[in-house]
Amino acid sequence: MTHPIITDLQNRYTAKKYDASKRVPQADLDVVYEAMRLSASSINSQPWKFIVIESDAAKQRMHDTFANKFQFNQPHIKSASHIILFAHNPHYTRADYAKVVDKGIEDGRTKPEEREQAFGGFAFAEINTDETGNTATWTKSQTYLALGNTLHVLARLGIDSTTMEGVDSQLISDIFKDELDGYVCEVALAIGYHHGDEDYNAGLPKSRLSSEAVMTVI
Numbered sequence: 238m239t240h241p242i243i244t245d246l247q248n249r250y251t252a253k254k255y256d257a258s259k260r261v262p263q264a265d266l267d268v269v270y271e272a273m274r275l276s277a278s279s280i281n282s283q284p285w286k287f288i289v290i291e292s293d294a295a296k297q298r299m300h301d302t303f304a305n306k307f308q309f310n311q312p313h314i315k316s317a318s319h320i321i322l323f324a325h326n327p328h329y330t331r332a333d334y335a336k337v338v339d340k341g342i343e344d345g346r347t348k349p350e351e352r353e354q355a356f357g358g359f360a361f362a363e364i365n366t367d368e369t370g371n372t373a374t375w376t377k378s379q380t381y382l383a384l385g386n387t388l389h390v391l392a393r394l395g396i397d398s399t400t401m402e403g404v405d406s407q408l409i410s411d412i413f414k415d416e417l418d419g420y421v422c423e424v425a426l427a428i429g430y431h432h433g434d435e436d437y438n439a440g441l442p443k444s445r446l447s448s449e450a451v452m453t454v455i
């Protein structure tokens with residue numbers, strides 16, 4: 238018997254056409270949002286912002302970010318239930334990490350008297366910071382972990398999704414300037430339910446490189 242995790246991962250796929258009449262129930266959204274918040278990251282840095290586009294007004298703004306490129310992804314913005322922007326902090330600093338350390342104290346994970354020692358992990362951020370203070374390669378990697386986690390959770394919940402690196406990061410920065418607050422969005426996720434007849438991708442078989450090609454157990 239196939240393990241349910243494998244069934245979920247075999248069933249999930251990238252939706253190419255959404256049913257605009259269907260919306261993800263709030264109870265499922267709550268699970269998705271909490272799963273995102275619980276995502277793992279290096280030194281628990283959590284260098285991300287998740288901006289959920291739910292209202293028609295916000296969807297119009299997102300729709301407008303496709304003015305110049307990646308128009309093939311644009312139809313999802315108004316037909317999917319929600320769009321989630323995965324944004325990373327391109328300049329992660331010690332002050333950002335202090336929020337993590339202090340939350341660790343609040344949550345009872347770190348003793349208040351061990352606050353200074355808790356900054357030891359910040360060395361990982363430092364080795365991933367260039368001479369201009371840019372941490373984008375590292376923080377973006379963390380944000381993709383949250384993305385992967387989200388894809389799996391959506392599969393479990395039977396919610397369809399479309400990951401979109403085909404987004405105009407510059408226009409998103411302009412149009413969602415206030416919400417992003419300096420963070421950068423280079424990947425977004427449409428979620429909802431695929432169109433019954435018109436999603437050509439829904440019926441195609443899953444295709445991946447063989448286990449032999451990608452897996453080595455030693």
Ligand SMILES: Cc1cc2nc3c(=O)[nH]c(=O)nc-3n(C[C@H](O)[C@H](O)[C@H](O)COP(=O)(O)O)c2cc1C
Pocket residue numbers: 249250251310399400401402403404424443
């Ligand atoms: C980081 C990332 C970016 C992607 N960008 C797009 C995109 O812009 N538009 C799109 O239709 N699919 C996009 N995809 C979907 C991939 O093409 C798809 O995940 C891959 O072909 C595997 O197929 P499956 O998701 O149906 O299993 C993206 C997937 C990932 C993980």
